[in-house]
Amino acid sequence: MAATTRRDRTPPTVGDLLDALGVPAGRVRLDPPPGRATERDWVDQHVAGDRPCELVAGTLVEKPMGWREGWLGSHIFALIREYVVRHNLGVMVGDGGPYRLVPGLIRLPDAAFVSWDRFPDGPVFESPERPYIEVAPDLAVEVISESNTAREMGQKLGEYFKAGVRLVWYVEPDRKEVGVYTSPKKKATVGLDGVLDGGKVLPGFTLPVAAVFDYPARPAPRGKKRPR
Amino acid sequence: MATTAAKSKFRTFADALARVGDVPAARVRLYPAPGTATANDLLDPAITGGRGCELVDGILVEKDVGARAEYLAYWIGRLIGRFVDPQNLGALFGAQGPFRFKLDLVRMPDVSFIRWDSVDDPADLEDPPGAFIDYPPDLAVEVFSPGNTPREMAIKLQEYARAGVKLVWYVDPERRDVDVYPKGRTKGKKTFREGDVLDGGAVLPGFALPVADIFKSRAPAKKPGRRGRK
Numbered sequence: 001m002a003a004t005t006r007r008d009r010t011p012p013t014v015g016d017l018l019d020a021l022g023v024p025a026g027r028v029r030l031d032p033p034p035g036r037a038t039e040r041d042w043v044d045q046h047v048a049g050d051r052p053c054e055l056v057a058g059t060l061v062e063k064p065m066g067w068r069e070g071w072l073g074s075h076i077f078a079l080i081r082e083y084v085v086r087h088n089l090g091v092m093v094g095d096g097g098p099y100r101l102v103p104g105l106i107r108l109p110d111a112a113f114v115s116w117d118r119f120p121d122g123p124v125f126e127s128p129e130r131p132y133i134e135v136a137p138d139l140a141v142e143v144i145s146e147s148n149t150a151r152e153m154g155q156k157l158g159e160y161f162k163a164g165v166r167l168v169w170y171v172e173p174d175r176k177e178v179g180v181y182t183s184p185k186k187k188a189t190v191g192l193d194g195v196l197d198g199g200k201v202l203p204g205f206t207l208p209v210a211a212v213f214d215y216p217a218r219p220a221p222r223g224k225k226r227p228r
Numbered sequence: 229m230a231t232t233a234a235k236s237k238f239r240t241f242a243d244a245l246a247r248v249g250d251v252p253a254a255r256v257r258l259y260p261a262p263g264t265a266t267a268n269d270l271l272d273p274a275i276t277g278g279r280g281c282e283l284v285d286g287i288l289v290e291k292d293v294g295a296r297a298e299y300l301a302y303w304i305g306r307l308i309g310r311f312v313d314p315q316n317l318g319a320l321f322g323a324q325g326p327f328r329f330k331l332d333l334v335r336m337p338d339v340s341f342i343r344w345d346s347v348d349d350p351a352d353l354e355d356p357p358g359a360f361i362d363y364p365p366d367l368a369v370e371v372f373s374p375g376n377t378p379r380e381m382a383i384k385l386q387e388y389a390r391a392g393v394k395l396v397w398y399v400d401p402e403r404r405d406v407d408v409y410p411k412g413r414t415k416g417k418k419t420f421r422e423g424d425v426l427d428g429g430a431v432l433p434g435f436a437l438p439v440a441d442i443f444k445s446r447a448p449a450k451k452p453g454r455r456g457r458k
Contacts, residue, residue, distance in 0.1 A: 010277035013290075014241055014262060015254030025253060026242035031235050033261030062240070 021056060022151025029053065029060035042106050046098070046131050054098075055106040056155075063095075063108055064145040070095075072143045072171055073110035076212055080113060080139075083198075083205045090115035090138070091123055098132035101163035107156065110171075112137035113202065136163040138201045143171045157184045167201045176213050236263030237286065248289050249380030257281065257288035267334050270326065271359050280324060283334040284383075291323070291336060294373035296401055298323070301338035301371045304399065304442060308341060308367075311428070311435045318343035318366070319353040328360035329391040335384065340365035343431065364391040366431045368412075371399040388412035395431045404443045 017034055018025055028034065032041045035058040042055040053060040073095050081092040095110045114123070114137045123133070140160050144153065153170060160168050161184050170179035178196060180188045190196055190209050198205030238244040244262035245253060256262060257276070260269055263286040269275045270283055280291040301323060309320055321340045328334045344350040347363050356362070368388050370381065381398065388396050389412030398407040406426055410416040420426050420439045428435030 010279065011275060012258040013254050014245070014256040014258050015252060017258050018241065018253050024242070025245055026240050028241045030238050030240060030244060030261055030263055033236065033264065034258065036261075 017059070019151075021059065021061060022149040022153075022155060023061055024147050024149075027062040027064065027147060029062065032060070034059040039100065039104065039106065043131060052095075052108055054108055055104065058104060064147045066145050068173055069110070069143040069145050071215075072173055072212070073141070076141055076143075076169075076171060076207075077111040079207055079211065080111065080141075080202070080205070083202060084113060087204075089113075089202065090118070099137060099163075100130075100132045100134045101136055101159055105159060105163075106132055107140075107159065109137065109140040110143045111141040113139040115201070136160070136165050138165065139167045139169070139198075140165050141169045141171065143173065154184075157181060167199060169196065171212065173213075176209070178209055178212065234260075234264040234286075236261050238263040244287055247383075248284050248287055249377050249383045251289060251292075251377055251380050252375065255290040255292065255375070257290070260286075260288070262287040265332075267328055267331060267360060270334055280336060282336055283332060284387075286332045292373045292375035294375070297338070297371040297373035300399060300401055300442065301369065304369055304371070305339045307437055307441065308339065308432070308435075311432060311437075312341065316344070317432070318346070319350075321361070321365070325365075326360045327365060327391070328362050329364065329387060333387060334360060335368075335387060335391075337365060337368035337388075338371045339367075339369035341367040341431070364388075364393050366393070367395045367397070367428070368393050369397045369399060372401065385409060385412050385414065395429050397426070399442065401443070404439075406439055406442070 014025070018028065021028065037055060037058050037060050039055065042053065042060065045053055045060055051065070052063045054063060077092065077094045084090060084092045091114045093112055093114070095108060097112060098106050098108050099112065100106050114135060118135050118138065142153070142156070157168060166182070168181040170181070172179065177189055177191045180190055180196065182199070192210050192213065194209050196207040196209060236244070238247065241253070241262065245251070245256065248256065257265070259275065265283060265286050265288045267283055269288060270281055276288065280293070281288045282291060305320055305322060312318060312320060319342050323336060323338045325340055326334050326336050327340065342353055342363060342365050344353070346366055347353060352363070353361065370384065372381070385396060393412050394410070396409040396412045398409070400407070405419055405421045408418045408420060408426070410429060422440045422443065424439050426437040426439055
């Protein structure tokens with residue numbers, strides 16, 4: 001490939017980095033310089049910054065935000081959380097929970113479940129040392145936004161499973177379906193007529209995809225025309 | 229190379245790319261981070277890869293190269309030279325002539341010309357004390373190549389105007405015309421097409437160049453009996 005030979009000889013360009021990350025330029029932060037950002041920088045930006053960021057390849061990458069995606073994320077969080085709490089299986093956290101998957105890699109899934117097994121001494125809720133935990137979740141849920149590219153999400157998938165995540169759900173709002181992964185390559189697509197299964201991660205848990213996309217509707221107005 | 233990383237003035241890559249007219253990201257160097265590069269980085273082949281780069285607001289941008297544009301630029305340079313040299317009017321520079329307008333702004337017009345009498349010490353032009361020419365060119369010529377974006381060229385024009393360039397020619401090989409901007413201002417823009425004769429204003433008084441001479445093919449007819457190369 002001509003592009004590869006050219007790249008071998010010339011210093012890396014912004015295009016190379018954007019290709020590797022699979023992220024639009026508007027979501028890649030320039031300070032600290034790309035490639036040089038550390039976990040410390042991530043914490044600083046997390047505390048003082050204006051937007052949630054992930055730390056990937058020494059680079060701060062903004063998480064896309066969307067109202068619909070926000071609703072879907074918190075809705076699916078609530079649906080899973082109910083089951084997790086009822087059976088006391090572990091901890092369920094929404095999109096504010098950062099996970100340091102490996103050194104230099106911090107991801108912010110939209111919702112994640114961590115089983116008790118992953119915390120030998122239990123999670124630290126009283127005065128935690130850091131804003132992230134150095135534990136990979138058992139289940140990670142991502143609601144796909146417009147600016148998420150296939151490359152970005154494919155890379156994220158690889159990272160999740162490498163770090164020990166056992167189940168990943170990619171919620172696709174436009175197609176109203178959920179991609180279910182039990183490994184980076186093992187994918188099942190579950191549509192509106194299908195049912196998500198907690199498998200070994202959440203034994204006994206089932207969630208119809210229709211319930212995921214069950215958008216709230218305003219009640220019909222009470223008026224004279226309404227038949228009693 | 230600096231060890232302490234300077235803080236970029238741009239928040240995201242999109243902001244930096246917008247500053248250079250949304251050129252393809254593959255033309256923007258990743259290191260030093262856009263917004264933090266200095267003129268000295270232009271002199272380091274490990275950073276530029278030995279390719280012609282400009283420095284715009286601390287962003288290293290590779291000049292778009294194209295054989296057609298390069299051929300035309302060198303030809304235009306020779307046409308100007310034919311007029312300039314007999315009178316010894318000034319110094320002509322090719323596409324690697326780096327003009328430093330500001331500490332973090334270095335541009336390399338495809339062809340540029342400075343009159344000897346425009347500078348305090350003409351020797352500074354023949355053998356500049358540093359790696360850069362710290363005077364603005366009197367005439368800057370840019371030949372469009374396919375990778376140039378209109379926004380990129382508009383931004384460049386503004387910089388030429390601010391730096392004090394007296395005359396700017398934008399040569400468009402596709403449209404076969406030349407846009408002339410006195411003092412780099414869009415207000416005085418005039419388009420010279422084939423059939424028109426380009427003049428040199430106060431920079432090159434008496435200069436007259438038919439636009440057709442720039443674009444007309446000078447390649448002789450193919451030799452008979454030889455196979456054309458693919």
